[in-house]
Amino acid sequence: MAQATPDRPTACLALADGTLFFGRGFGAVGETTAELCFNTSMTGYQEIMTDPSYAGQVVTFTFPHIGNVGVNPEDDETADPVAEGMVVKWDPTTPSNWRATETLAEWLAKRGRIAIGGVDTRRLTRAIRQQGAPHVALAHDPEGNFDANALVAKARGFAGLEGADLARRVTCAQSYRWDEMRWAWPEGYTRQTNARHKVVAIDYGAKRNILRCLASAGCEVTVLPATATAQDVLAHEPDGVFLSNGPGDPAATGEYAVPMIKGVLEKGLPIFGICLGHQMLALALGARTIKMNHGHHGANHPVKDMETGKVEITSMNHGFAVDSQTLPDGVKETHVSLFDGSNCGLRMTDRPVFSVQHHPEASPGPQDSFYLFERFAASMAG
Numbered sequence: 001m002a003q004a005t006p007d008r009p010t011a012c013l014a015l016a017d018g019t020l021f022f023g024r025g026f027g028a029v030g031e032t033t034a035e036l037c038f039n040t041s042m043t044g045y046q047e048i049m050t051d052p053s054y055a056g057q058v059v060t061f062t063f064p065h066i067g068n069v070g071v072n073p074e075d076d077e078t079a080d081p082v083a084e085g086m087v088v089k090w091d092p093t094t095p096s097n098w099r100a101t102e103t104l105a106e107w108l109a110k111r112g113r114i115a116i117g118g119v120d121t122r123r124l125t126r127a128i129r130q131q132g133a134p135h136v137a138l139a140h141d142p143e144g145n146f147d148a149n150a151l152v153a154k155a156r157g158f159a160g161l162e163g164a165d166l167a168r169r170v171t172c173a174q175s176y177r178w179d180e181m182r183w184a185w186p187e188g189y190t191r192q193t194n195a196r197h198k199v200v201a202i203d204y205g206a207k208r209n210i211l212r213c214l215a216s217a218g219c220e221v222t223v224l225p226a227t228a229t230a231q232d233v234l235a236h237e238p239d240g241v242f243l244s245n246g247p248g249d250p251a252a253t254g255e256y257a258v259p260m261i262k263g264v265l266e267k268g269l270p271i272f273g274i275c276l277g278h279q280m281l282a283l284a285l286g287a288r289t290i291k292m293n294h295g296h297h298g299a300n301h302p303v304k305d306m307e308t309g310k311v312e313i314t315s316m317n318h319g320f321a322v323d324s325q326t327l328p329d330g331v332k333e334t335h336v337s338l339f340d341g342s343n344c345g346l347r348m349t350d351r352p353v354f355s356v357q358h359h360p361e362a363s364p365g366p367q368d369s370f371y372l373f374e375r376f377a378a379s380m381a382g
């Protein structure tokens with residue numbers, strides 16, 4: 001890892017408003033532009049960096065000790081990191097965890113991802129909260145040669161995530177069958193070893209643990225690329241359709257996803273959506289989505305189930321939200337964020353079609369919401 005003396009930083013984070021943060025670079029050498037968010041999770045940095053929903057974003061970790069247990073091949077949520085880069089308070093120390101096969105810095109460097117350490121992440125997080133997710137340029141140069149004005153100009157030139165269809169970029173190239181189960185089983189649930197329900201999962205940027213959860217709830221899962229049509233989906237004669245999480249603006253992704261979802265709705269099949277899948281189901285039902293100020297990214301977000309009154313602690317990662325004021329008749333708001341009252345779930349009142357904004361598969365995060373996978377499986381049982 002590149003070391004720098006305090007007066008010679010090796011990385012620079014430039015915000016579009018001209019604010020500069022200097023620090024020590026690690027991971028890949030180079031430059032990137034992105035939207036900047038903050039994530040409050042205390043664990044799971046590898047899962048966060050490989051969550052495809054982070055395409056186009058640099059992640060600031062508010063927890064100061066990131067990287068200290070290294071990286072291993074089992075914790076990837078997809079083949080490679082997808083987030084553009086990371087910002088941390090302390091430089092990662094040498095990992096001593098038995099599962100570690102690489103240091104975070106080596107892993108990022110091999111995969112072309114830039115990181116900056118030594119940043120006042122509390123100040124940066126306040127800036128993100130105040131101005132909304134800023135556009136940024138992040139540069140790492142072991143020689144410490146930065147043209148600050150040019151970096152600010154690059155941050156200003158970043159097109160942003162509004163209107164961005166990134167699912168096409170991160171989806172699978174072709175369909176495949178998923179058969180791996182969860183390793184850790186949430187307390188109180190029965191592991192289903194026989195696949196009883198044929199599910200088509202649309203991959204808008206699916207995390208592996210979602211597919212594991214579906215398999216563990218008794219689903220035989222066939223994964224199809226993001227641009228699959230209703231005809232492609234129905235050709236598999238599924239018992240239910242799953243809509244995955246994914247990056248970018250749901251309105252832009254919805255251009256091809258919404259017609260597919262409408263086609264599946266016409267057939268009356270059960271549908272379950274998570275995060276981007278939730279947002280696109282809402283669009284298909286006639287609701288609207290909005291860009292949030294700084295979104296929700298963390299592993300401790302309280303969500304209230306409006307039907308049972310129960311509060312679940314959830315894992316979240318989203319910068320857009322469904323505008324609950326626009327939900328049409330026949331669609332009920334089922335879950336609400338206790339942080340800001342934003343919509344976190346919906347269901348059709350006359351059939352098993354439902355979705356949530358949070359990530360019930362966690363990874364990282366609490367397992368309170370696993371019941372949703374069982375609910376989906378139960379909806380296909382009849």
Ligand SMILES: NC(=O)CC[C@H](N)C(=O)O
Pocket residue numbers: 053244245246247248249250274275276277317318319320321
């Ligand atoms: N995790 C996700 O699926 C994110 C959905 C969407 N890209 C958002 O930021 O709101």
